[in-house]
Amino acid sequence: MKPRCGAALLLLIAFFCLAPASADDGNSPPPHMTKQTRLDLIHAFTAELVYIRTQFPMGRKGLTLKDGSLSPAGDELQQMIAMWGPAVKPGDRAMITQILIKEDHIHLEINGGPVKKQKWYQHIQVAGTGGAPLNQADTNNPRGSYIDLVFSRYVPELTPQKLKDLLWPVFDFNAKSAIEAYLETLSPKVRDAIKSHHILVGMDRDMVIAAKGRPPRKDREKDGDVEYEEWIYGTPPEDVDFVRFVSNEVARVETMKVDGQKIVHTDREVDTEPHPTVAKTAEQPDFRPANAPTLRRPGEEPDPDAPNSPPGGTQPRMPPPLPPDIGPPNVVSN
Secondary structure: HHHHHHHHHHHHHHHHOOOOOOOOOOOOOOOOOHHHHHHHHHHOOOOEEEEEOOEEEEEOOOOEEEEEEEEEEEHHHHHHHHOOOOOOOOOEEEEEEEEEEEOEEEEEEEEOOOOOOOOOHHHHHHHHHOOOEEOOOOOOOOOOOEEEOOOOOOEOOOOOOHHHOOOOOOEEEEOOOHHHHHHHOOHHHHHHHHHHHOOOOOOOHHHHHHOOOOOOOEEEEEEOOOOEEEEEEOOOOOOEEEEEOOOEEEEEEEEHHHHHHHHHHEEOOOOOOOOOOOOOOOOOOOOOOOOOOOOOOHHHOOOOOOOOOOOOOOOOOOOOOOOOOOOOOOOOOO
16 A cells, blocks of 8 residues: 555656646736737837926937836936936927837837938938038937836737836826826925915926916016026016026015015925036136137236136246347338
């Protein structure tokens, strides 16, 4: 009896070890994307209009989206936008002009992509024109960008709705207007303030325009060493709002009520992402080479109070003296 029991136990173990895993056990990897799905997605998303949910930088480098996280992001993204400018920003409407499905990612270009693509006839040159192309009509720089949706090992089978869900951090396919798409990118506090047309200290210019529209009047003033711009909404006998911007941020909101009451807000009420500045600071003095050109005549003393004057009033280089046998030129008078 013991040999039979041992043999039966070995057969039972071999059965469980060699049995294929069930297809619906939840642990099997998703299938690869089929050729027909590729064609369907390309057909469905090409020329699709979307609203933008994040900033895209100009230049050859776009964004990468993997596991719901964007890169570059934060300070790195803001530095790129400060250097090259934004291709699109939250709330803008854009068109998906190309979709390419690679081995482990899906590449989607918006507004023509970051690199200008030429038609076949734009490569034709006519002899005798110095090598100039036949068609020179469209010479503007490209202003598009792209997003790479990256997967772990390969692009799995996806439905169009699943792909839209994965692209939600960057694209809004459901908004009916630009303001709806823009509001979805903001915090609930800012969103509620914009819907109620209320301005909070800390908002940027785009937020104020979304809440109150473009101001009928603007004034530029200076408070000590701080320059600011004031947007004025309303005219008496209604409430008047004075919105003060320092750089791109609301620093003060003053409301004059009809009954003469004045309400002033200066404490920060909302935090926004910091935007780097490209202006020079006091720790970055102007660089002036020693032999820089000047408009001063030879022998003329520099003005120490003039802007960009070299420290210490560096003397200009004097011309060499004339040889003894060469005197000054004769002046002939009539």
